[in-house]
Amino acid sequence: MIALIDCNNFYCSCERVFNPGLLGRALIVLSNNDGCAISRSEEAKELGIQMAQPAFMIDELIKKEEVNVFSSNYTLYDDMSRRVMQVIKELVPRAEVYSVDEIFADLSGMKYKDLEELGSEIKDMVGRCTGIPVTVGIAPTKTLAKMANRYAKKNRPGEGVFSADTKELVEMLLSATKIGDVWGIGKQFEALLSGKGFVTALDLVNRAPEEWIRKEMSVVGQRLFHELKGINCIPWEETTKVRKNxxxxxxxxxxxxxxxxxxxxxxxxxxxxxxxxxxxxxxxxxxxxxxxxxxxxxxxxxxxxxxxxxxxxxxxxxxxxxxxxxxxxxxxxxxxxxxxxxxxxxxxxxxxxxxxxxxxxxxxxxxxxxxxxxxxxxxxxxxxxxxxxxxxDYGQNWKLKQGNLSGAYTTRLHQVIKAS
Known part of the structure; x- marks a missing residue:
């Protein structure tokens, strides 16, 4: 079994850790030069603010609803990500960092552990040690774990954990996932599959011939098809690849x-x-x-x-x-x-x-x-x-516009928050 642990609204959550007054309030983090919204709290999503929406287009909404706006603080986010990943690595036998806010965990060596309880332990420990809320999805493959994580966010926001550890739960997960929401299916493949009558991931698994999948979606689609059937096809990358550029x-x-x-x-x-x-x-x-x-x-x-x-x-x-x-x-x-x-x-x-x-x-x-x-x-x-x-030099004219930048609370000694 494989778990995907994903930080909730990660950049916004990082800002809230050091400013608890932001809890329960609408909050967005902007991209470089304060351009577009790249992270939104749940309250901001409810106001209709879209991912990658330019800040100037929602200026009136920001003022009207008193939305808290922050410039991207990648120094803080990178350090908080490192802390989250370290906590998780200490709780599982093997892990693979997938992105700044996502990590896969191999749970195959923990057969005698209740996986849903383990997911809750991971969630609680990360919260206690870093203050970052996470969601845990558990399933037989990486692709299914991604889907389980998404299901937990949409349908179990309170628990924040979902384990598809039986055949019945996997089928339920597949039926609840629209074809366009499957990890690895982009707009082009979504249009192709929807045009052939595949509405959910379960439709694809039950009705699509493997030969047709390979012909229309290449070996990448065939690998995805096997992942949805519970066959691990995506290898683990425990060592960081050396970059070419x-x-x-x-x-x-x-x-x-x-x-x-x-x-x-x-x-x-x-x-x-x-x-x-x-x-x-x-x-x-x-x-x-x-x-x-x-x-x-x-x-x-x-x-x-x-x-x-x-x-x-x-x-x-x-x-x-x-x-x-x-x-x-x-x-x-x-x-x-x-x-x-x-x-x-x-x-x-x-x-x-x-x-x-x-x-x-x-x-x-x-x-x-x-x-x-x-x-x-x-x-x-x-x-x-x-x-x-x-x-x-100092180059004030060419530096990024960061009008609402928070402090480097974890990497600069003089910016560490002091309790009084």
Whole structure:
């Protein structure tokens, strides 16, 4: 049996942990630059606020209903996610983090445990240790566990747990799930299956020929079909996959035209990429830089350009990455445009241990490596970018718009909430 533990309205729940006065009140969290609603409390959903709805379209509703609005605070959310996942990992034999707010747990080694009680224990423990409410769905496969979790949210909000541990309960779960709500079935497959008369997941399991599924939906659909029948087909990924590319890009808080401000943003993004590379112990062989105007402003002249530069040697040192990123910017920047977005990508990543140094690079490389190790250590202790390169500057114009940002309550000592 497999459990899927999903944090309820995760970003909103994180904000409520440190501000209990928000409990029972409408709350939304906005995306980068305070653009769209990406997390909504149940009270906000009842007001009709939709996922990804632009904030400017609901401005009057926000004021009328006194909806609490927060800018996205990913530092806080990432740390709270880590805490939630750690609590769960201590309660189950094996677990796989699926996303920032979801984790699969393998319960096959807990045969003598009442699974619904176990689900309640997990829910209660996460709540006590982190303050984050979660829902637990338990079923024979990952796909069915996803469906069980959704069923628990919709039909058992009080208990927050549903275990489809018998054939009868699995059939009931399948019959209660519309074909478009099955994990892995997108709009295209939904249209195909609905057109053939498949209304629920149970219809698909009972009536669809496997040969037809493979022909129309490929091997991915066949795997989904087996999962719905209780046959495990999705493998466990206990180790994090090594990324092949890393990207850091942002839309600017304001339109900018000056090259030095664009350079500040490129330097910041390059430094962020370098930090990620060192954390994952990988190195990049190529650096890609892009720059663009706002395509939704037809009154402005439009420009989009990018360039990829080969590195003489694969590296994760910000000193070397900045050199090439700044060179790339010199090659693509043009005066006279209102720039809205820029980004940096690290391409063709390889493990750090596979990098071969040249005869003349050894001494300077070791020196720069020690420098970056110290910079990373200091920033980890005193805060992000406290120690940075001069070209990064402060860049108030290109920074994200975060008008309602909450504190870094779990990662900054001076922002820890004090009891009085």
């Amino acid at each position: 890393i990207c850091t890009s942002r839309s600017f808080g304001k339109l900018i035209t000056r090259k030095n401000e664009v350079a500040q943003s490129i330097a910041k993004f390059t430094s962020s990429c370098g930090e990620k590379l060192r954390k994952e112990k990988t190195c990049a062989r190529r650096v890609h830089v892009f720059l663009q105007t706002n395509p939704h402003r037809p009154q402005d002249p439009q420009y989009f350009q990018s360039i990829t530069l080969e590195l003489e040697m694969a590296t994760n040192l910000t000193t070397l990455l900045l050199k090439h990123a700044m060179k790339a910017l010199d090659m693509i920047f043009r005066e006279g445009y209102n720039y809205q977005k820029a980004g940096v990508m690290m391409l063709d990543l390889i493990p750090q241990k596979e990098v071969q140094l040249g005869l003349f690079e050894t001494l300077t490389y070791e020196k720069d490596q020690k420098l970056m190790e110290k910079v990373d250590e200091l920033n980890k202790v005193f805060g992000k970018d406290v120690v940075r390169f001069g070209v990064q």
